[in-house]
Amino acid sequence: MPSLKDLKNRIASVKSTQKITKAMQMVAAAKLRRAQEAAQDARPYAERMEAVINSLAQSVRGSDSAPRLLAGTGDDKVHLLVVMTSERGLCGGFNSSIVKLARVRANELLAAGRTVKILTVGRKGREQLRRDLGDHLIGHVDLSEVKRVGYNDAKSIADDLLGRFEGGEFDIATIFYSRFQSVIAQVPTARQVIPAQIEESEEASPLYEYEPSEEGILEDLLPRGVATQIFAALLENAASEQGARMSAMDNATRNAGEMIDKLTVVYNRSRQAAITKELIEIISGAEAL
């Protein structure tokens, strides 16, 4: 049985923990709103870009002059997995679920005899992957100094990827991130970015004139498309992270509340018990006289 003083200290410490989690929840809520706005602002550009690349790609597909970013290297031996996670913890299962998805994919690929390379974005993913897939890590992008992800961050990641692709380091690149569905639901997602994935569409697009040629434009646009997809993923990730943190901290605050209630009951009981005990001692002492 812990002493009264111990119980009191315990309650005080849980209370201060609760204050911290409550504050973190509110900060996350504010950041979430900003992150969602940023994701929304980026959407028109990404959608347009995808639509144009799609329609261009359909017209050049099959021709020998299709750029490598579209046609691929014709091989699928070396896979690059880009795992995007957060820089900070305390956000529930956010990082683990992304890493889990990536790990499952990596093991599948390894079992199928492919070579796997992993590039991590964000500290948390690196820490988790280092344990069992440490040999496959080829690089890391540190965003801990970045307060708000900008297009330039995405662009430098994309440039890194494109450089490695040109250098023949991999055949297929897939990004792993968390798609923001709602505050309580974030869906870990894998998306292939190189070679570009083209959706079939039956919709006839108007016949455009191109300047420079179709291939020329595609060659210019495909790298931008990669950067745009990475940027969109980073923003979705940022929103998901805050959403996950918000619900995790909400849970923590509630749990702390429950714990405080329970401890208070125990504290009151033992206080009463102590008083009763003292009374009994006094009374039996008086009777003995």
Add this chain to the structure above:
Amino acid sequence: MADTMQFDLVSPERKLASHAAREVQIPGAEGDLTAMPGHAPFITTLRPGVLKVSGPEGEGAFVVTGGFAEITAEAASVLAEHAFPVAEFTTATLDDMVAEMRTAVENAPAEAKAEASKRVADMEALRSVVSA
């Protein structure tokens, strides 16, 4: 024929403009062009330059670099990698971007060098529009 068209200017980070326009002057990679309502469907990449819009709601000018423009009979949408209203574009921003492009020239493979340095020249040409 309608005398205005829909004009959209978006960068990856935000939507800068979306309104009706009578004409849009676009710095295309192979020369400037002006899009007006009823233009034939057309897609071009951009070179760094100034994009001018005039419409019922007045005139606007933006500095754009990189990206492309998609023009149809009813709309002109410009997707630029970087876009600033001319008023927000300062010498400091320009210097940064020129410096960045200079390093890009140095790192560029031999066959792409000419093109990269052309971009620097385009950038330098923008100095004249920079607000002091």
